[in-house]
Amino acid sequence: MSLFNEKQIEIIIAAERLFAEEGFDGTSVRDIAKAANVNIAMISYYFGSKEKLLEALLLYRVSSMKLTLESVSQENISPVEKMNKLIYTYVNRIHSNRCIYQILHFELSNKKRELNFKEFIQLKKENLKFIEAIVKEGQEKGFYSNDINIALLPTIIIGSYIHFHMNKVYYIDLLLLDTEEKYEKYIQETLTPYIQKTINALLTHEK
Amino acid sequence: MSLFNEKQIEIIIAAERLFAEEGFDGTSVRDIAKAANVNIAMISYYFGSKEKLLEALLLYRVSSMKLTLESVSQENISPVEKMNKLIYTYVNRIHSNRCIYQILHFELSNKKRELNFKEFIQLKKENLKFIEAIVKEGQEKGFYSNDINIALLPTIIIGSYIHFHMNKVYYIDLLLLDTEEKYEKYIQETLTPYIQKTINALLTHEK
DNA sequence: AATAAATTTAAACAAACGTTTAATTTAAAC
DNA sequence: GTTTAAATTAAACGTTTGTTTAAATTTATT
Numbered sequence: 001m002s003l004f005n006e007k008q009i010e011i012i013i014a015a016e017r018l019f020a021e022e023g024f025d026g027t028s029v030r031d032i033a034k035a036a037n038v039n040i041a042m043i044s045y046y047f048g049s050k051e052k053l054l055e056a057l058l059l060y061r062v063s064s065m066k067l068t069l070e071s072v073s074q075e076n077i078s079p080v081e082k083m084n085k086l087i088y089t090y091v092n093r094i095h096s097n098r099c100i101y102q103i104l105h106f107e108l109s110n111k112k113r114e115l116n117f118k119e120f121i122q123l124k125k126e127n128l129k130f131i132e133a134i135v136k137e138g139q140e141k142g143f144y145s146n147d148i149n150i151a152l153l154p155t156i157i158i159g160s161y162i163h164f165h166m167n168k169v170y171y172i173d174l175l176l177l178d179t180e181e182k183y184e185k186y187i188q189e190t191l192t193p194y195i196q197k198t199i200n201a202l203l204t205h206e207k
Numbered sequence: 208m209s210l211f212n213e214k215q216i217e218i219i220i221a222a223e224r225l226f227a228e229e230g231f232d233g234t235s236v237r238d239i240a241k242a243a244n245v246n247i248a249m250i251s252y253y254f255g256s257k258e259k260l261l262e263a264l265l266l267y268r269v270s271s272m273k274l275t276l277e278s279v280s281q282e283n284i285s286p287v288e289k290m291n292k293l294i295y296t297y298v299n300r301i302h303s304n305r306c307i308y309q310i311l312h313f314e315l316s317n318k319k320r321e322l323n324f325k326e327f328i329q330l331k332k333e334n335l336k337f338i339e340a341i342v343k344e345g346q347e348k349g350f351y352s353n354d355i356n357i358a359l360l361p362t363i364i365i366g367s368y369i370h371f372h373m374n375k376v377y378y379i380d381l382l383l384l385d386t387e388e389k390y391e392k393y394i395q396e397t398l399t400p401y402i403q404k405t406i407n408a409l410l411t412h413e414k
Numbered sequence: 415a416a417t418a419a420a421t422t423t424a425a426a427c428a429a430a431c432g433t434t435t436a437a438t439t440t441a442a443a444c
Numbered sequence: 445g446t447t448t449a450a451a452t453t454a455a456a457c458g459t460t461t462g463t464t465t466a467a468a469t470t471t472a473t474t
Contacts, residue, residue, distance in 0.1 A: 022232075026232040026319045121380055152401050155367050156363060165316070170324075201408040248454090
C-alpha cells in the first residue's frame, strides 16, 4: 500500500515538475491544478495546503530514493571498481531525480519555509556509510591513501553533477551541447567518468 | 562614476540579501522597501520594476566580480602553487559573493524569467582561460598529465563549494559546525585545501 | 434501490501582490 | 527669492494569490 492514491500522485508529479521549473513561490495552485487536470480545490482537499503538498512531495521522493547503493558495496569486485560503480549509480540516481534535488537545494538553503529535512539528512548519512565502507576496504587493501576526508567525498560527486546541471545554459554554450541527446550523452560518457577519475585520483594520491 | 547612485545601491543590497534568503518570487517589493528603508514606489521609480531590479543587481555584482584571477597567473611561482592560489582566490570570491551566486544558480536553472546571462557566461569563460593557461604551463613543465578536460575543472571547484554551502544544514549536523565561526573556519582550513588537493591529484594523476 | 460517504465542481473569500497616481517635500539652478 | 527639477510620500489601482464554501456528482455500502 502506498501512502498516496493515484490522484494524489498525479498532483505530486505535476507539482514536482512545476516547482523545479518555476520554483515553489513561482508556481500557483492554479498552475498545478491545470497541469494535473484537476480542480483547484482538490489540492486543499487532498493535501490541506500548497505547503503541505510540498511536504508530501518530499516524503514521496525521499522515501523512494533509499536502498540503491547497498547492492554495489556487496558485490565481489575490487574497492576501486566498487567506487566507480557507486559513483555511476549515485550520479544516475541524482540525474533521474534531478527535479526533486533542484527543489531540495533551494529549500535547504532558503529561510522561507520550515520543512522537515530529517529524512533527507538521514538518507545522506546512510549513503555516506556505504562510501565509508568502500574507502576503508580500499585503504586496508592498500589501494587508497590513509589521509582521506570521507565526509567531503559526496560533496565533490554531487556538487560537480549538480553544478553542471544548474549551469546547463553555460555548458550548452561552452561545450556545444545543442541537443538534449548530446547533453545526456555528455553526462554519461564524459562527466560521470570524469567524476570517477577525480575521486580515484584523490583517493590514490599520496601526500 | 558608478552606474547607480547611493540610494539605488542601498535598494540593490537589500534586495540581494532577500532574494538569496527567500528567493525572487518569495520576496515582495514591500519587503525590499522595508529592508532598504525606502517607500515602495521608489523601486519602480529607480528601476522600473521588480524584475528590472533583479537585472540591475546582476549587472552590479557581475561587473564587480571581474579581474581577480589575472594577478595570480602572472606571479613568478610554479604552476602547482599558482593553481592552489587560484583555487583559494576563486573559492574566496564565490564565498564573499555567495548571495548573488545563490540567486544566479536559481535563475540559471529556472524557466520563469528571461534574464540576460551573457555577461555572467562571458565572465566564466574568461576565468576558464586563466585556468587553462596554468594547466598548460603545468603540462609543459611536466607537472601535469596531458589528459585533462579543462572545461570541467571549474565544475569541481565551484560545484564542491556551492554544494557544501547549499547543504549547510546537513553539514552543520554532520560535522558539528554549530557556530558561524566553526563553519567559516571549516571552509578556510578544510574545504578549500580539500578542493586544492583534489584538483592537484586529478591534474597529476596518470592514466 | 436507498443511503451514506467520498469526490469533484464553480464561485466566492479576504489578503497580498506589483505597479501607478497625484500630491508633497526637498534640492538645484538661475 | 523664484523657478525648475528630482525625490519622496500615502493612497489607490486592478490582478493574482491560497483557501474555503456549499452544492452537485460519483462511488461504495447496506
